[in-house]
Amino acid sequence: MTHEPPIPPANLPTEVVNTLNEATAERLRxxxxxxxxxxxxxxxEAPVKKAADQDEVEERPDDLPADVPAKATITIKEINDNRYYYWQWRDGExxxxxxKAPVNPDD
Structure with a gap:
């Protein structure tokens, strides 16, 4: 049996290692x-939190294409005096x- 102290995990913060090294055997237990x-x-608690986070995800609209994220919104663009609906979303920058479709002036 070796008399060398154990090696702490590499990702353990130095202040935690120092505090543990200064503690008595009873305190360490x-x-x-x-x-x-x-x-x-x-x-x-992790599964409960994960389930709660999933409940917050908005439902996808029925007419949302598969390649458009659920966070997309509908906007109207005018091109050559014609108006069109577009799905629009942010992807990074x-x-x-x-x-989506032309804007129907009867709506």
């Missing part, structure tokens, strides 16, 4: 018990559009 209970709690 208390921390381990708490950390394990907290990890179990977060694992149980760009605004993208896709033709």
């Amino acid at each position: 208390e921390i381990a018990t708490y950390a394990e209970a907290l990890a179990e709690h977060k694992e149980r 760009k605004v993208k559009s896709k033709y």
Whole structure:
């Protein structure tokens, strides 16, 4: 059995490593018990949070094409004195559009 201290995970913050290194064996066991209970709690809560996040997703309109994201809105563009509906959405820094239909003046 080696007398070398264990190597902490590389992604563990230095201040956490320093705090743990300064703690007594009894305190480390208390921390381990708490950390394990907290990890179990977060694992149980994760599916609940994920389900809540999915509930917030808006439903897709029936006439929305498959290649147009649900966040798209309808805008009207005028071209040569004719008006047309377009789906429009932001994709990164760009605004993208896709033709929908002509605007019916009787609407």
